[in-house]
Amino acid sequence: MEIPARQSLPAMKQAPSHQGGQKGDPAFRLLVTATGVGVLVVLGAIIAVMVTGGWKAFATFGPGFLVSAVWNPVTQHFGAAAPVFGTVISSALALLVAVPLAFGTAFWLTALAPPAAASVIGMAVQLLAAVPSIIFGMWGFFVVVPVVAHYVQPAARQLFGHVPGLSALVAGAPFGTGLFTAALILAVMITPSITAVMRDVFLSMPAVLRESGYGLGATRWEVMRHVVLPWSRQGVVGGIVLGMGRAMGETMAVTFVIGDSNHIGWSLFAPANTIASLIALEFPESPAGSLKLASLMALGAILMAISFVTLWFSRWLLARGEQAAGH
């Protein structure tokens, strides 16, 4: 079903050229290849800087750095467990909210909407994607935090506060700032970028495939589920990866609403920290060469590792999906 766009074109080399192709082609090839390799150099440099920068922390605390939940600048004792916990939990919660929202919106835009409405709402989604992260932070702090503090957490406590096993999830004073709020903000932030990618790949599918589905009597949902989704799986996963990358790496929006507390607990509403928010908050008080800066760099290295695992996982899913589709 896929268009064989990546097929190589050996004929090109023998093609007669009136426009300096013989000279232009190798030069152009060299140029783009060098740029591609430059990307590798940049990433290599980032990893090298993070690891060497954080080496002092790894050397001082050993493997205990990864499991220690202590972050105490006074006693010069630092551990990574609390911010790693906050990063993983907040991003996972955010994806749980964002992916269904994004898919629903993309489905609406490509299959359900009247053409005029689709272009307006499509534009609105694009605009939401364009809103800078710090705006989400301010909006979250001044609009969402009070709602969570006054309504959401009290309601959650009333519902689940006495249910064994669930009560721990909603425990704690209703500050409004914390993991739950951070996850909500992250979800709103990444939904439009996931939607935009999904919509673009859905729309880039040749209309005749979609029409064939309808022609066979399939419902709109069935066309989406059995024709559009299989065709565009790569782009959809790409969009989710993009959103996840933004969620885990997001700093400013989270810094406003996470509550700045290096604490691990069951409560979804407790103040916490993500790696990124901790770095942003602590960096100004971390002079060059200090153990604290080294610990922050080490956290940065851990964050890179988490990103790597996430991407590897998504690639694995993608490869499996392609196999299942029989490509």
Next chain:
Amino acid sequence: MKANNTLMRADRSASLLWRRHMCDKLATGLSWLGMLIVVFMLGSILWTLFKNGLAGMSVHLFTLSMAAPGQPGGLANAIMGSIIQTGLAILIGAPAGLMTGIYLAEYGAGSRMARIVRFVSDMLLSAPSILIGLFIYMMLVVPFGHFSGFSGAVALAILAMPIVVRTTEDMLRLVPVAMREAGIALGAPKWRVILFICVRAVRAGIMTGVLLSIARVAGETAPLLFTSLGNSEWSLDLGRPMASLPVAIYQYAGSAYQDWMQQAWTGALLVTLGVLIINIVVRVGTRGGRS
């Protein structure tokens, strides 16, 4: 017996039809709900920004630089700093991203090297912006001993590039092979086929990527905290600390001063409107070009 069978089959197909119909209705309803939630969020954000930000709109905002609380001040230096740093970042990042995308889609197909480059570009895409800030801090700030606008622009360029890479590659892959063949049949060399047929055919899609990258870097605060730092005075010197709108908003939003808070909201409105207007203009422009 036979009649019974047929009846059962008809019954089954009717219930299947009903189930299919209900599935479709359910999906439709949820899809509507999702769309409405997303639109409501945008509405809420814009409403908050206008409600809090409009009051601070004045000529002084654009003519005066940042000042101490209680003093007459504006955001002129921060606005200029943002324009300079974002512009320079896109000038560096977008061409690099486009060329890498071309490499991945046109030259690297199937090669191990391209797989690695694609993977690494994805890594950079999800590489948290704050890490890029730390990286540039170590590479361009510590060795020179001072924060600078140039290092801020470089940090933003690294953030802009992978977005352009991904969209360029995704879009180029959608170009049908027949179009390339048509170009080759006319005797065009490969680089011309790529640049003037393939890239041209998907320029709207690539533009979306560049746009996403502008939208992302124009509002980025985290990487600038460690690189261009912010500056309360008017400065166009790329070698010195440079103000930017997001960093100014961050400083002001966390303050306890009424006038700083007001300027933070107005700055937030300004940066959001700026980004949104660019978006609208480019999107309407590409749509016009297509038809």
